Amino acid sequence: MSEEIWIVDDDRGVRFVLAEALRDAGLAVREFGEVAEVRVALRETRPALLLTDVRMPGEGGLGLLGELQAQGIGPVIVMSAYTDVATTAAAYRFGAVDYLAKPFDLDQAVAAVQRALASVAAPTVAAGHVIASNHALLGESAPMREVFRLIGRVAASDLNVLVTGETGTGKELVARALHEESTRRDKPFVALNTAAIPSELLESELFGHEAGAFTGATRRVAGRFEQAEGGTLFLDEIGDMPLVLQTRLLRVLAGGEFYRVGGRELVRCNVRIVAATHQDLAARVAAGQFRADLMHRLDVVRIELPPLRTRRSDIPLLARHFLAATAQELKLPPKRFSKAALKLVAQRDYPGNVRELENLCRRLAVIAPGSEILPGDLGSSADSVRGGEWTDALRDWATQALADGEADIHARAREALDQTLLNVALQASDGHRQNAAQALGVGRNTLTRKLGASRTRRR
Numbered sequence: 126m127s128e129e130i131w132i133v134d135d136d137r138g139v140r141f142v143l144a145e146a147l148r149d150a151g152l153a154v155r156e157f158g159e160v161a162e163v164r165v166a167l168r169e170t171r172p173a174l175l176l177t178d179v180r181m182p183g184e185g186g187l188g189l190l191g192e193l194q195a196q197g198i199g200p201v202i203v204m205s206a207y208t209d210v211a212t213t214a215a216a217y218r219f220g221a222v223d224y225l226a227k228p229f230d231l232d233q234a235v236a237a238v239q240r241a242l243a244s245v246a247a248p249t250v251a252a253g254h255v256i257a258s259n260h261a262l263l264g265e266s267a268p269m270r271e272v273f274r275l276i277g278r279v280a281a282s283d284l285n286v287l288v289t290g291e292t293g294t295g296k297e298l299v300a301r302a303l304h305e306e307s308t309r310r311d312k313p314f315v316a317l318n319t320a321a322i323p324s325e326l327l328e329s330e331l332f333g334h335e336a337g338a339f340t341g342a343t344r345r346v347a348g349r350f351e352q353a354e355g356g357t358l359f360l361d362e363i364g365d366m367p368l369v370l371q372t373r374l375l376r377v378l379a380g381g382e383f384y385r386v387g388g389r390e391l392v393r394c395n396v397r398i399v400a401a402t403h404q405d406l407a408a409r410v411a412a413g414q415f416r417a418d419l420m421h422r423l424d425v426v427r428i429e430l431p432p433l434r435t436r437r438s439d440i441p442l443l444a445r446h447f448l449a450a451t452a453q454e455l456k457l458p459p460k461r462f463s464k465a466a467l468k469l470v471a472q473r474d475y476p477g478n479v480r481e482l483e484n485l486c487r488r489l490a491v492i493a494p495g496s497e498i499l500p501g502d503l504g505s506s507a508d509s510v511r512g513g514e515w516t517d518a519l520r521d522w523a524t525q526a527l528a529d530g531e532a533d534i535h536a537r538a539r540e541a542l543d544q545t546l547l548n549v550a551l552q553a554s555d556g557h558r559q560n561a562a563q564a565l566g567v568g569r570n571t572l573t574r575k576l577g578a579s580r581t582r583r584r
Contacts, residue, residue, distance in 0.1 A: 130238060131172040133157045133189070134204065135181040139227070143176070146231040147238060160184040171198050174241055176225075176234075179205035179212060187215055194220035200241040204229070210262055213277025214306035224277060226270040262298045263446055264439040268431035272299070279426050280306035285378070287363075287423045288401040290430030293480035296401035297361060299428055303399055304357040312356030317349050320362035327370055329386050332377075338387025350383065350394045357397045363423065364404035364415060371416045378422045398423065433478045440471040443479060447486035448498075457490055465522075466498045 130152050134140050137158070144154040155172070157163050159181060175193065177186035190201055203216040206227035213224050223237045262273070279286060280303050288296045297316060304314045322330050329338075333348030349358055360366075366374070377383045382393045400423045409415035433440065444467060452459045462470065475481045493502040500522075519538065526534050546565060554560035562568060 128173050129153045129155045131155050131157060131163065131166075131175040133160065133163055133175065133177040133181075133186060135159060135178065139178075139204075142231065143234060146235050150235050150239070152238070160186070160189045163189060167198070174200050174202065174238060176202045176204055176238070179203060179216070180207055187212075187219060190216065190219040190221060202237055202241060210273050210276050210302045210306065213273045214280050214302075215277075217277045218281055218306075224274050226267075226274065262295060262302055263443055264436060265442060266431075266436040266439045268436050269439060272428060272430060275426070275428050276302050276306065279303070279428075281308060283307075283397050285398045285400070285423055285425045287406075287425075287427045288399065288430065289427060290401075290403065291432045291478055292403050293475075293478035294430040294432060295479050296403075296430060297359060299430065300357070300359040300399040300401065304359075304397075307357070307397070309356045309397060313353050314357050314359065315349050315353035316359040316361065318361040320365040324367045324370070327367070328373065331370070332373070332383050332385055332392075333388075334386035335388040338385070342387070345385070348385065350377065350396055351392065353394075353396045355395055357399055360398065360400045362402060363400040364402040364406055364409055366415075368414070368416065371419050375416060375419045375422060378419075433475045433482065437471060440482065441467050443482055444470050444486055447483045448490050451487045451490035455490070458496065460490060460493060460496055460498055462498045463500070465500050466503060469500055469503055 130147055132140050132143055132147075132154060134143075135158055140156045140158070144156055147154045155166070157166070160177075160183065163175075163177075175198070177189055179186045186203060186205075190203065193199055193201055199220060200222040201220060202223045202225060203221040204225045204227060205212060216224055222241045225234055225237060262269075262276075264270070264272075276299065286300075286303060288299045290296055300316070301314060304310060317330060319327060329346070329348065331348050331350060333346050333351055334342050336342055336344050373383070377394065378398065381395070382391050384391060406415055406420050406424070410417045410420055441462075444462060448460055448462065451457070470482075470485070473485075477484075489498050489502060493499075495502075523534060523538065547561070550561035550565050551558070554564060
């Protein structure tokens, strides 16, 4: 066995800077530009550790990773600029001990190598097949890459996961990705929003009930735990669960068994719990509204979803995806965003996060008249862009008008500006011209003259 660190990457620049950083750390390094070269070298020796890119011309790194795992060669660290849930999960299933999203910090890469070398025996997970990246979770920003990395690392385990984040960030999508990339993928995924069920019915929803347990209970009904047997139970808005039910849930998590409502038969269950909340559970514990022991049972691994405002660079990718997906779902003609419209969409604030962006794109897919969505198609949807950004749309319009050789651009733009301001001010003042003029900072005569001129031009 060699004491060398092997780097497999078709990008010479990546190989060079990473190799130099590892050599500076006192490690011996050998570089490879393709998988075929690695196979030849493996006939003579084995590396102390191997770092491989995922996507390379010819054969990629995941195929090599599977072969190395079968031969007991490792540890292996995977590198990729194409970070998504399926790729990261497949890498960990095939035995990778770490995943570096490009571009990575060299100090972090060296630290990852040193951690892997220090481990006596790197744990591996059962080999599986590489599945297509068909998850609804999308993003290329650094915060989302970290989310994908966490999902890939913990999906194959049976650890309970707590997903936190603001409303609309996609917590259920994370839960589904954890299920689909786990060994439980062939078993049920069952979701329950605990805040949407009245407290008096929630116990029956979770644990089921026997016939005669209460008025109207004419037959035995299985609860969500039984429905999810062998699979994953997603408990959304767990922070709103009543304290009495928190106690019952804690007993199930501790012992893996429960009674149906009105029942005497002990039911055993094998379910992985993924819980989610937009609330600060620690604060609710301090306020006596949530059990500390239950929080610790749920919060074994935490995945925090970033709000859309901190991953604004992902908005164009998400917007194009939602627009195309809606057209396909509703069998509508495909549409695309103009450059100016997509810029406006990316500049909006989204208090409702990804869900709000999706709703905007679904609306545009239906109501926008042309095959290309223009800034004007956004209508009231563009009202929430931050102050001053309307000048970007004006600049784009002027650039296009000049390129088309249009005349009287200044006069037309000024007329449109005056008319827009006048109409908005009059609407805000219920048609009172004096108040509208005062709000705009112009004289009443000026406002009247401009309105008259506008009507004359329309005739």
